Amino acid sequence: MTHISATVDGTHRQGEVEPRLLLVHWLRENLGLVGTPIGCDTSNCGACTVLVNGKSVKSCNVLAVQVDGAEITTIQGLASEDEWHPVQKAFKECHGLQCGFCTPGMIMASVDLLSENPNPTEEEIRDGLHGNLCRCTGYHNIVKAVSHAAAEMSGS
Amino acid sequence: MIPSAFDYVKATTVDEAVAALVAAGEDAKVLGGGQSLLPVLRLRLNNPSTIVDISTVAEIRTITDEGTSLLIGAGVTTDEVANNPLVKAHAPLLSMTAETVADRAIRHRGTFGGSCAHADPAGDLPTAAAALDCEFVIAGPGGRRTVSAADFFVDFFTTAVGADEVLVAVRVPKMDGYGAHYEKFNRTAQAWAIVGVAAAVKVEGGVITDARVALTNMGPKPIRATSVEAALKGQPATADAIKAAASSAADGTKPTSDVHADAEFRSHLARVLTGRAVATAAGV
Numbered sequence: 055m056t057h058i059s060a061t062v063d064g065t066h067r068q069g070e071v072e073p074r075l076l077l078v079h080w081l082r083e084n085l086g087l088v089g090t091p092i093g094c095d096t097s098n099c100g101a102c103t104v105l106v107n108g109k110s111v112k113s114c115n116v117l118a119v120q121v122d123g124a125e126i127t128t129i130q131g132l133a134s135e136d137e138w139h140p141v142q143k144a145f146k147e148c149h150g151l152q153c154g155f156c157t158p159g160m161i162m163a164s165v166d167l168l169s170e171n172p173n174p175t176e177e178e179i180r181d182g183l184h185g186n187l188c189r190c191t192g193y194h195n196i197v198k199a200v201s202h203a204a205a206e207m208s209g210s
Numbered sequence: 211m212i213p214s215a216f217d218y219v220k221a222t223t224v225d226e227a228v229a230a231l232v233a234a235g236e237d238a239k240v241l242g243g244g245q246s247l248l249p250v251l252r253l254r255l256n257n258p259s260t261i262v263d264i265s266t267v268a269e270i271r272t273i274t275d276e277g278t279s280l281l282i283g284a285g286v287t288t289d290e291v292a293n294n295p296l297v298k299a300h301a302p303l304l305s306m307t308a309e310t311v312a313d314r315a316i317r318h319r320g321t322f323g324g325s326c327a328h329a330d331p332a333g334d335l336p337t338a339a340a341a342l343d344c345e346f347v348i349a350g351p352g353g354r355r356t357v358s359a360a361d362f363f364v365d366f367f368t369t370a371v372g373a374d375e376v377l378v379a380v381r382v383p384k385m386d387g388y389g390a391h392y393e394k395f396n397r398t399a400q401a402w403a404i405v406g407v408a409a410a411v412k413v414e415g416g417v418i419t420d421a422r423v424a425l426t427n428m429g430p431k432p433i434r435a436t437s438v439e440a441a442l443k444g445q446p447a448t449a450d451a452i453k454a455a456a457s458s459a460a461d462g463t464k465p466t467s468d469v470h471a472d473a474e475f476r477s478h479l480a481r482v483l484t485g486r487a488v489a490t491a492a493g494v
Contacts, residue, residue, distance in 0.1 A: 056218060073218030073261065074251070095211050097249055098400065103315055109289075110315040115248045117241075119218060120265060166314060185313020187399060 058122040062087070063131025071118045077111075078102045080118035081128060089130040089158055093187075100186030103159035103166075104128045110166035112185075129158035132165065141165050141203040150199030152190035160186050164200045173204055213251035217260045224349045224378055227264050231374045232351055234260035240376055241265060242285055245312070245320035246328040262376075270323065270378055273297065278384055281347075284323025284377045288335070289314070291322045301382045303390035303410045303491075307338040310394050312401045326362070327377045329369045332402040332427045336363060338392065340432035341408040341424035344382050350375035363431035388412045391490035393483045394426070397470070403427050404470045405479040407435075407459070409487035413447045418492060428463040428480050435459050438484055447492045456485035 059068035062085060069084055081087045081104070090113060093101030097115040104113045105127040132139040141164050144150065151157045160183065167174060167182035174182060179200045180193065188196060217234070221227035231238050239258040241247055242265055250256050264270060270285035273294055280296055291297055292308035304322075311317055311325070311334050325335040326346065339359050346362045348355055348371055357370045364370060371377050394406040406426030412419050421442040423435040441455035460477035467473045 072215065074213040074215055076212070076248075076252075079212075095252065097245070097316070100313070100315060106318075109318040111319050112315045114252075115245060115316070116319065117244065117248070119220070120241075120244065120263065163315065182314060184398065184401075185315050 056119050056122075058119055060121050060123065061125045063126070063128055073117065073119050075118045076114055077104070077116040077118050077121055077126075078113035081113060081126075087128050087130055090128045091155060091158060093155065093159070098187065099156070099159070100163060101156050101159040103162040103186065105162060105166060108166075108169065110163050127162075129162060132161070139165070140206045141168070141200070144199040144203035144206060145196075148195050148199035148202050150191070150196040151188075156186060156188045156190075160188065160196060164203065167200070168204055168207060172208055174200070176201070211252040211254075213248075214254060214257040216258055218263065219260060220263045221267055224264075224267060224269055224376055227262050227267065227376045228349055228351060228374065230260070230262045231376065234262070236373045238262055238373070240327070242324035242327075243287060243319040243321040244324075245316050246324060246330065264376060276381070280382045280384065282322055282380050282382055284327070284379055285321050286323070287318060288312075288320045288322060288325065289317040291335075292317065297382075300384040300386060301342060303342060303385065303388075303392065303408055304335070304338045304382060306390060307334050307392040307408060310334055310392060310401060310406075323377045323380060326380060327369055327371055329363055329367050329431065330402075331366055331430055331432075332404075334392065334394065334403055334406055334408075334426055337406055337408045337424045337426040337432040339380060339382075340434060341410055341422045342382055342385060343422070344380050346370070346377060347379040347381065348372075348375050349378045354378065356381070359432075360434075366430040385410050388420070388422075389491040389493055391487045393487035393490070395479050395483060405465075405476050405483055407480065407483040407487040409484070409491040411442070411447075411488055411491040413492050416447055418442045418445050418447050418451075421488065423459070423484060423488065425459065425463065425480055425484075428460065428465045428476060433463055435480075435484060437461050438488070442488065447494055449489060449494055452488045452492065452494060453485050456481055456488060459484035 093099035465476035
């Protein structure tokens with residue numbers, strides 16, 4: 055067992071883990087943060103996307119021991135105490151989901167994209183999210199939601 | 211899917227990593243960004259007894275300007291290679307190729323050195339490294355050695371890096387004055403190349419004076435299209451001349467057939483994509 059500690063959604067968390075434990079399993083099973091789903095478990099679908107030190111990663115494709123000392127943000131750490139994150143609001147406003155399974159990863163990948171490119175074109179949004187698969191929507195409303203969030207966040 | 215149990219060693223220096231590999235024996239694996247290794251572990255395609263984690267070794271995470279070349283640490287991420295100003299200025303073929311690798315999340319953790327050491331025949335970065343005549347700095351128990359790209363890539367998932375060695379850095383010759391392009395044919399939801407072509411072309415006074423062309427997934431390792439390179443030199447930078455030269459792109463290759471493309475279609479793609487890559491690199 056290896057001791058790890060990390061800041062997860064603003065809270066200091068630590069524990070003893072087996073080196074083979076995946077980050078997504080640490081989040082879900084050890085810390086109870088089940089807002090991050092396991093989709094494909096092959097690193098294709100992006101449903102398990104979280105931010106590690108501010109950048110998107112697929113948490114099924116990282117060992118928990120590799121995030122020792124890191125700052126992690128999951129979908130459950132995005133909202134402030136009394137208000138949703140603008141990207142969360144935009145997904146609701148634009149109905150950027152149907153079944154909702156891909157939504158946590160889709161929102162985290164969108165937050166990551168907008169942190170680097172605050173005003174993406176439709177093409178840049180589609181390219182920026184191509185590592186996140188949605189089997190319901192056909193992506194149209196997801197793209198609209200990210201555009202809407204970008205406009206809200208830049209105040210236009 | 212859960213990997214088999216393994217011993218975990220977090221190395222803080224290259225020497226520590228080499229010592230850990232020597233101590234662990236033949237079935238140890240090096241963990242960098244883990245974006246190729248983790249899927250292998252989860253699917254239990256490989257069950258190493260020991261994982262040596264080099265992801266936080268400071269020496270391998272820097273990009274150094276050496277004058278006529280850039281020394282890119284093996285742990286520099288694909289995202290950094292895509293966006294680093296030095297790489298964009300002096301090795302644009304590499305930064306352009308890096309931009310096409312997988313997706314943002316994978317690029318944030320996957321590394322240039324790791325992609326080369328993994329040596330997936332469908333990998334993009336090894337092809338760019340082959341086109342640019344990169345050199346690979348490898349550390350082992352006997353010290354460090356440097357291996358050319360031609361000798362580094364050996365076969366499917368096989369490189370010159372021994373079981374007790376670590377890839378430390380990749381030396382990328384500066385290609386100032388060359389136009390560059392990486393052209394890839396892939397399925398939208400997966401960025402693995404069905405076929406890819408990396409091209410760096412120097413055009414002076416309307417004439418192609420040098421050309422580097424390398425192919426992805428047209429064999430077990432990156433292949434230099436030497437007949438295309440020879441055919442391009444001295445030719446005018448025109449669409450017709452480039453198309454004629456590209457017609458030999460698949461000569462001498464033995465691509466595989468799989469669910470995505472059979473060998474004949476891959477050969478067709480190599481010719482078409484070579485024409486596009488060279489034309490774009492030459493500004494035609």
